[in-house]
Amino acid sequence: MPLMTLVSERRLNAARLVGANTFALVAQLVVHMPSGYFGAADEVTLLGGIYAAFLLLSTALGTLGQFRAWSWSTRFIPLVLSVNIGIFIAPMMTSPIISSIAIIWNLVVLLGFVFPSHNAATIHKMRDRHYEGDEQSVRWLSENGRALRHLLTASLILTTAVVGYEVSGQLLATAATLALNIASILLSVPMMLGLFRQGYRVAILVALPILVILFFLGSPAIVLLLLAFYQIMALTILLFQGQLSSDLLDYFFEYPALLLLAAFAALTLLGTLLLSFPAASATGVSISAVDAFFTATSAACITGLIVLDTPTDFSLFGHVVIIILIQLGGMGIMVISTFATLILGSRLGLRAEKALEEVLDLRGSKNAYKLTVFIVSSTLLIELVGAIFLSVGYHHHGHDWPQAIWYGVFHAISAFCHAGFALQSDSIMMFREDPFALMVFSALIVLGSIGFIVLAALWQWFQGDRQRLGLHARVVGIATVVFIVLGIVLFAICEWNASMADLGLRDKFMNAVLQSVTLRSAGFNSVDVALFHPATILFMMFFMFVGGAPGSAGGGIKLTTFVILIAAIRGIALGQPRVVLFKRQIPQDLVYRAAAITVISMLIGLSLLFVLLLTQPLPFEVLAFEAISAIGTVGLSLGATPQLNAFGKLVVILVIFIGRIGPLALALTLGQGKPARIGYPEARIMVG
Incomplete structure (x- = not known):
């Protein structure tokens, strides 16, 4: 396997581990097990604290192992994912939805290790149409693009759950979500700098939510919301670098009627998501x-x-x-x-x-x-x-x-x-x-x-x-x-x-x-x-x-x-x-x-x-x-x-x-x- 492909795979593996463990950390706070090892919702039991420590330690070891190319880390990460799957089986009796999501999330990531796609880096290779002549940016995207895409997606999902649907009022859940957001944003900085070097003003526009955060440091929910805006724009830019997205856009441009259909469908679905948040309801309870x-x-x-x-x-x-x-x-x-x-x-x-x-x-x-x-x-x-x-x-x-x-x-x-x-x-x-x-x-x-x-x-x-x-x-x-x-x-x-x-x-x-x-x-x-x-x-x-x-x-x-x-x-x-x-x-x-x-x-x-x-x-x-x-x-x-x-x-x-x-x-x-x-x-x- 080419060196660039190996680097891309390792960084993607690290991103998958970070996303899965962060979600598991929040999920164990959300599940309601009054007589179980996780306790009631938003309660941190002794076993829950031990599991949280395990998640943090395994995340650090697995990520470090992938970046240092330690061979044991490739076997260690599937083991951690298997533990996550097993530990959320019992909570399915009392909290079936969040437990099922946690199991499915970790299972999908685990299947990526069991059945690796060695040609994924080639299939998803970033196009250089926006970075013509900037080999440094193209190389960075080829090595880190998939990992960044995974982290941005995971942090957006978690932010939607914690801030949008208010699944947990625990400070630990907010802190974990914020940490994942910061990790994804830090990883995206080189991509934004590449855009800025090429003179694209969109980099300045994308950075605006980060600057606005300075006025809302006392409100974690607003900070996470602004970070979500940044991540949406960064993820959009990243997706448009891919061959698949480019081909899809070309197809839509060929058939404007389908483009209109897709645009209004996307707008409607986004509106549905936002209006289903408790914050959108006058009573504070989500509408149907x-x-x-x-x-x-x-x-x-x-x-x-x-x-x-x-x-x-x-x-x-x-x-x-x-x-x-x-x-x-x-x-x-x-x-x-x-x-x-x-x-x-x-x-x-x-x-x-x-x-x-x-x-x-x-x-x-x-x-x-x-x-x-x-x-x-x-x-x-x-x-x-x-x-x-x-x-x-x-x-x-x-x-x-x-x-x-x-x-x-x-x-x-x-x-x-x-x-x-x-x-x-x-x-x-x-x-x-x-x-x-x-x-x-x-x-x-x-x-x-x-x-x-x-x-x-x-x-x-x-x-x-x-x-x-x-x-x-x-x-x-x-x-x-x-x-x-x-x-x-x-x-x-x-x-x-x-x-x-x-x-x-x-x-x-x-x-x-x-x-x-x-x-x-x-x-x-x-x-x-x-x-x-x-x-x-x-x-x-x-x-x-x-x-x-x-x-x-x-x-x-x-x-x-x-x-x-x-x-x-x-x-x-x-x-x-x-x-x-x-x-x-x-x-x-x-x-x-x-x-x-x-x-x-x-x-x-x-x-x-x-x-x-x-x-x-x-x-x-x-x-x-x-x-x-x-x-x-x-x-x-x-x-x-x-x-x-x-x-x-x-x-x-x-x-x-x-x-x-x-x-x-x-x-x-x-x-x-x-x-x-x-x-x-x-x-x-x-x-x-």
Whole structure:
């Protein structure tokens, strides 16, 4: 075996021992054996203390033996792992989960010794694309990369358990976790120095959590949390050096629809993990996994359907997690990562640029980069202005300034991103007689619904570039105005003497405006939805199904899709062979794509409704409204979602995910195939 491979194996073995023994040390504090050798949870018995000393001593000896290349250490480490497995068999009777995890962890590491992979260093050899010309960094990664990856992963898992899920309140558990964190960070320093030598600013960004720690030295939990941020970034950088990760990214860049799917899935799973922490709950007790999964999906997919009451069931930490998920889901993970790359002075690879162009529906990387910067900067600017105005509104309604500012920021982001999450149990009904606040909410929702391409065109127009607006901008602009006016008229007709009966003329009009703009995706309500007339419910479902514009935070089949279908019907009625909008012919593949997106969305919505009717004991109209709200990622509800059982929640989660990813993924996927070169005889069948 080559010398470099031997060194890599030994250091990986040492890292495996450190990780397994540290986890075993914490696990023996967590297990509950009132009459056993470990005692009750967080109790240190005499035998427990002896076992802890054994773990510390064996870790030191095994690690030293591997670094000194002592032959006996390769046999010593499996012996220690076997002891760990044996000692956690008895606690399985009283603490099956943590004991099973400890056994599985040590067993997996032990199998790595019994069945070693001698070519692992070659398979996982670090690529040098980020370290071109820096042989020292490449060599270091080849020798220590796998060990560092193992330590970073182990410390993140342990930090999640000790800090996130608070499995142990023992100082020893915190100290052991902190020690493992420090070991992994110290080992990562040469990699970061290599990045810094090459002039990559990401090294400075990664180091920021370490610097912030200096302000929180008195709080071990916050220190461990900041160390976890550092380790996540370091592990991400390390993984991107591997051939497997590179090939996987290249594959995703080849198929942008899969890239979107993977990005939103990863964001949702991370949100689920964070929202399942006890700290995210207002009671300090973890919410159920299904409820955490539902809330994370609803926030990341900017839907707003909830199974728990956001203001009362979640803590400040939970609210922060939710709003971060909304912001990331609203702007798009690929857009944010591209913007971060530009800020750090780098550019995407050719395949990544191509994927970005397809996601943004642009031609040319220069235009894609410009739009990316515009998306992030305009989003933050609009949300900042909205937050200022809403903060004033909340302060006017009795909130002190710190709370008013937080509420203003939260609701500005939620409104612009069309999430519909609110920090009041009745959404924004407190503003039903406040025209200023309703106007701010309406403006944020409209700006978030027209799409960034239209926003960019309007920005150029206001800057003096009086060129004629493109077809897309004109279609979206006119359709948006038509839907807003139509929504105001219909809502006023249906609700004037119903849910708005107690309001004055001015307030009736402003509430009609708010409800009109919020119907197509935002999900806020300023009047009581339970009082809505059945006719209102019907046209609301239609508006929710249509949704916002492409490239916006809105859901549904999208405005332009609906306009193309209406234009196609008009063309058929007039005998025109092609769809024409504003004296421009629409490509036939776009017409097919619009029809496909509409039909597939209808089928998904009907399938969801069928499943819900089959499994949930709720009225038809309530479940139908909920189904369309989910597929359109709107978030308006007639109260059915909190009453769903676990199966119903999981089905709605799936449909929310499809509703957010589906139309865009279909638009990216449909039409990618090569045109068939074979022609067939034409034949007619009866339709209609």
